[in-house]
Amino acid sequence: MIRLQNLSMHYTMETTRIDILRAVDLDIAAGQRIAIAGPSGSGKTSLLLLLAGLERPASGRVLFDGVALDALDADALADLRRDRMGIVFQSFHLVPSLTALDNAALPLEIAGRRDARERARAMLDTVGLGARLHHHPAELSGGEQQRVAIARALVHRPKLLLADEPTGNLDDRTGAAVAELLLDLHRETDTTLVLVTHDMALARRCDRVLRLGDGHLHDDTGAVTRAHAA
Numbered sequence: 436m437i438r439l440q441n442l443s444m445h446y447t448m449e450t451t452r453i454d455i456l457r458a459v460d461l462d463i464a465a466g467q468r469i470a471i472a473g474p475s476g477s478g479k480t481s482l483l484l485l486l487a488g489l490e491r492p493a494s495g496r497v498l499f500d501g502v503a504l505d506a507l508d509a510d511a512l513a514d515l516r517r518d519r520m521g522i523v524f525q526s527f528h529l530v531p532s533l534t535a536l537d538n539a540a541l542p543l544e545i546a547g548r549r550d551a552r553e554r555a556r557a558m559l560d561t562v563g564l565g566a567r568l569h570h571h572p573a574e575l576s577g578g579e580q581q582r583v584a585i586a587r588a589l590v591h592r593p594k595l596l597l598a599d600e601p602t603g604n605l606d607d608r609t610g611a612a613v614a615e616l617l618l619d620l621h622r623e624t625d626t627t628l629v630l631v632t633h634d635m636a637l638a639r640r641c642d643r644v645l646r647l648g649d650g651h652l653h654d655d656t657g658a659v660t661r662a663h664a665a
């Protein structure tokens with residue numbers, strides 16, 4: 436479903452070059468849960484940005500259901516993200532002026548779906564926020580804001596959910612509850628999950644744990660790993 440082919444990426448700052456990926460190949464099967472771990476600065480966020488088509492590789496390609504992201508222009512990429520991807524960030528990234536309901540409805544509103552608010556309401560119910568529909572982000576706790584962000588990321592039933600340290604800004608207990616919710620929702624939906632996390636307990640609950648370091652992705656020896664075809 437997702438295939439990284441000979442994917443290389445680096446940042447160049449003046450005279451310094453930071454290699455993020457060096458000729459990486461990876462297949463992620465539909466429905467799989469992949470955790471990406473690795474030291475700070477190893478490039479985990481950059482890898483998610485490549486998967487979302489928000490960064491371009493130096494060489495190689497990302498294939499999403501057989502479609503090469505590099506072959507798409509900015510509009511086509513935006514359409515693909517809107518229709519088939521959901522993204523959850525460490526710092527929630529909700530729109531401050533919108534209520535929980537309007538934030539969660541946003542992907543469907545942008546897609547012109549008439550049932551946007553109805554479906555967002557149902558999704559917020561699912562994440563346990565049925566009683567917070569009209570709260571703005573500033574009126575919600577961190578865990579509640581992240582649950583709105585998860586509802587927004589899943590409301591349009593994306594094929595791919597990208598989550599970048601979704602529990603990183605939450606205390607241990609709230610983080611554990613949010614992680615549980617994310618894994619539960621993954622089970623209920625048909626989504627492929629790529630999860631960046633420092634939390635190895637959470638990572639090990641995924642089908643495969645990959646460690647990014649020095650531009651390479653390694654299978655984590657302590658994890659359950661399987662070879663998958665795309």
Ligand SMILES: Nc1ncnc2c1ncn2[C@@H]1O[C@H](COP(=O)(O)OP(=O)(O)OP(=O)(O)O)[C@@H](O)[C@H]1O
Pocket residue numbers: 446447448453455473474475476477478479480481482
């Ligand atoms: N736009 C950019 N321009 C130049 N360098 C960048 C850019 N974005 C990230 N970097 C550098 O690339 C490296 C990888 O960054 P990235 O955020 O992908 O790492 P990470 O593994 O997600 O880190 P963390 O775990 O600390 O969030 C870092 O050294 C960072 O400073």
